[in-house]
Amino acid sequence: MSLLSVDELAVTFGGRGMREVNAVSGVSFSVDEGQVVGLVGESGCGKSVTSLALMGLLPNKGVRVGGRAMFRTGRGETVDLLTLGRSALRDLRGTQLAMIFQDPLSSLNPVVPIGVQVTEILTRHRGLRGQAARKEAAHLLDRVGIPDPTRRLKEYPHQLSGGMRQRALIAMAVACAPRLLIADEPTTALDVTIQAQILELLKELVDDQGTALLMITHDLGVVAGMCDTVNVLYAGKVVEAAGRRPLFAAPAHPYAHGLLGSIPRLDAPRGERLNPIRGSINDTIAWQDGCAFAPRCDFYVDECLRGTPQLAALPRGADGHDVRCVNPVMTGPPETTTLLDKPPTSSEEAAQDSASDGDGKGPEAGAGTDEDTGTDSGTEASA
Secondary structure, eight states: SSSSEEEEEEEEEEOTTTOOOOEEEEEEEEETOOOEEEOOOOTSSHHHHHHHHHHHHSSSSEEEEEEEEEEEEETOOOOEETTOOHHHHHHHHHHHEEEOOOOOHHSSSSTOOHHHHHHHHHHHHHHOHHHHHHHHHHHHHHHOOOSHHHHHHTTOOOGSEEEEEEEEHHHHHHTTTOSSEESSSSSTTTOHHHHHHHHHHHHHHHHHHHOOEEEEESOOHHHHOOEEEEEEEEEEEEEEEEEEEHHHHOSHHHHHHHHHSSSSOOSOOOOOOOOOOOTTSSSSSOGGGSSSSGGGGGGOOGGGSSSSSOOOOOOTOOOEEEEEOOOOSSOOOGSSSOOOOOOOOOHHHHHHHHOOOOOOOOOOTTOOOOOSSOOOHHHHHHH
């Protein structure tokens, strides 16, 4: 049995007199011991809400959580994280489950020294107090690469750099050697050098402790370098699930295909146009009416609007390569794939007219202008 098995996780936000919002609409995946599993997608697809639901950190009011999240504890028991009581969940958090949050500055208490925030975990879960707790806290900070850890214990979060704050959060997360570590975009807002150091540190922790890692990110470069298996989320559902190599070699869902196709290439000729995903995440439909990605899809067919597409094994695909699409992308380079006819948007027509007036050539299939993309998701998800 997997260490964590999530089955049809659903999270709905709403309140009295408010329209309900389905942030997560039936997400299923599993994580084995020592495995690195990625959840990737643009902002608003439900990645962080999924992690907060697993950790039991969603608010009590205005939220409805459904599905199952079966977790195997160190004592061999299997518990449902979504129905576990608050006291039992507090006992699991820290010792069995831990999370690295996206923004370390807002996650750390600004008026409490770093040392106190680290030692309270050691006191709560490992029974260490006084000098023994401070010594272990300094060892943890040293382990994650913070220089002069004894002095840093007395400093406040604002006195540390962004990279040091993120390392302090990692030290707190691994203080009790958890069985499952959830990293919610741990390299956001860090420069490239610090990002590489943080990712290398997470790799070492996974290798040394055998910890399972659930990596939540919109950075496809992080996915390529870290993850064993990848789950691509869109509008609260997994639209493609596969091993890292099969996914990058032959993405089958048009959304995953678009994410990879929007990444700029270093070997591309100067002046070559980028190929973003058209529209924005607001251009969607309810899953019960069809595929939520249909309004933005270059591979749209009428069947896309005939109910919710199911996540199924890809014909002639690699083992474990599942896709939620009635018309998956054919394998091969994007330029050799035949795009289905789809009426262009008004901005695309304008771009085509403009290009025709200039050089007699229309825009490439699937390419959009800045007006098309708005806050383009393809660029964000490949940043």
